[in-house]
Amino acid sequence: MTNKVPKIHWKEITPLSIYQNRRSFLKTFAMGAAASLMMPLDSFANTKEKLTRYQDIISYNNYYEFGTGKEDPSENSSKFKTSPWSITIEGEVAKPRTISYEQIMKDFPSEERIYRLRCVEGWSMVIPWMGFSLSHLLKTVAPTSKAKFVEFISVYRPEEMIGQRSKILDWPYREGLRLDEAMHPLTIMATGLYGKNLPTQNGAPLRLVVPWKYGFKSSKAIVTIKLVEHIPITSWMNAGPSEYGFYSNVNPKVDHPRWSQATERRIGDSFLDPRRPTEMFNGYAEQVAGLYQGMDLKKYY
Numbered sequence: 001m002t003n004k005v006p007k008i009h010w011k012e013i014t015p016l017s018i019y020q021n022r023r024s025f026l027k028t029f030a031m032g033a034a035a036s037l038m039m040p041l042d043s044f045a046n047t048k049e050k051l052t053r054y055q056d057i058i059s060y061n062n063y064y065e066f067g068t069g070k071e072d073p074s075e076n077s078s079k080f081k082t083s084p085w086s087i088t089i090e091g092e093v094a095k096p097r098t099i100s101y102e103q104i105m106k107d108f109p110s111e112e113r114i115y116r117l118r119c120v121e122g123w124s125m126v127i128p129w130m131g132f133s134l135s136h137l138l139k140t141v142a143p144t145s146k147a148k149f150v151e152f153i154s155v156y157r158p159e160e161m162i163g164q165r166s167k168i169l170d171w172p173y174r175e176g177l178r179l180d181e182a183m184h185p186l187t188i189m190a191t192g193l194y195g196k197n198l199p200t201q202n203g204a205p206l207r208l209v210v211p212w213k214y215g216f217k218s219s220k221a222i223v224t225i226k227l228v229e230h231i232p233i234t235s236w237m238n239a240g241p242s243e244y245g246f247y248s249n250v251n252p253k254v255d256h257p258r259w260s261q262a263t264e265r266r267i268g269d270s271f272l273d274p275r276r277p278t279e280m281f282n283g284y285a286e287q288v289a290g291l292y293q294g295m296d297l298k299k300y301y
């Protein structure tokens with residue numbers, strides 16, 4: 001498969017520090033220094049929406065390693081061992097490394113990021129994640145000039161993950177991003193939610209969150225990150241290439257072949273509540289549309 005990579009390099013994207021400084025300056029300017037000190041450092045978009053209840057976030061999950069039902073992950077993941085844990089980062093990098101969970105937590109302080117998660121199935125939640133920009137971690141391995149894509153590989157442990165004993169997907173779960181998407185400050189390695197450590201059903205101990213893409217791009221229980229030259233084939237592309245593309249940007253104008261993507265149901269709403277319109281790039285167009293300039297988003301779905 002060939003793929004057109006827009007000529008934007010990740011170095012051209014506003015670094016997080018500048019982004020944060022600009023935002024905290026704006027906040028300070030708008031409401032005074034005292035008030036701004038009490039805000040989370042950086043909460044990005046969608047903070048005005050009502051947060052989804054904790055109970056819903058931890059009991060309505062997609063995590064096929066623990067079964068395909070929405071309540072399966074909360075029921076089947078309690079014995080999953082999240083410690084010890086480490087992530088290996090390898091491939092097109094000058095300094096490959098294996099880094100423990102404890103070292104990650106020490107070197108990359110988490111902050112709150114309130115993001116909307118929009119599943120390809122047509123539902124959404126507003127989740128107060130804890131996490132840090134993945135770019136901070138990726139910079140420590142010094143990607144080479146050949147690194148164009150990043151592959152994320154989740155853990156393979158059929159003895160602990162009941163879903164992996166059947167061929168629901170081709171295990172281990174694999175996802176991928178273009179390098180500039182992975183380096184974007186909105187892309188986080190999530191370490192928690194609602195100020196607590198991640199529950200197993202939400203991808204403990206470390207999972208990705210890419211808020212402008214459909215939920216399945218946000219891989220749970222990551223053990224390997226591989227920087228590669230060519231576009232990786234993801235588990236979902238293997239499962240149905242015409243239904244799940246590599247990009248999978250939230251886009252109300254590009255329907256899934258079997259259903260519309262124009263609207264979504266917010267988890268926690270009553271079934272009498274109307275569905276809500278889905279926003280381009282899940283509401284993050286201002287921050288990420290530039291990554292796709294000149295690309296036909298119907299072709300690169």
Ligand SMILES: Nc1nc2c(c(=O)[nH]1)N[C@H]1C(S)=C(S)[C@@H](COP(=O)(O)O)O[C@H]1N2
Binds near residue numbers: 060064202215216221
């Ligand atoms: N390893 C792994 N990661 C995964 C999945 C999965 O089945 N396995 N499901 C994805 C899908 S389809 C969605 S919508 C989100 C759901 O995340 P949440 O349960 O924290 O809301 O996780 C994504 N990450």
Ligand SMILES: [Mo]
Binds near residue numbers: 118119120121215
């Ligand atoms: Mo999903």
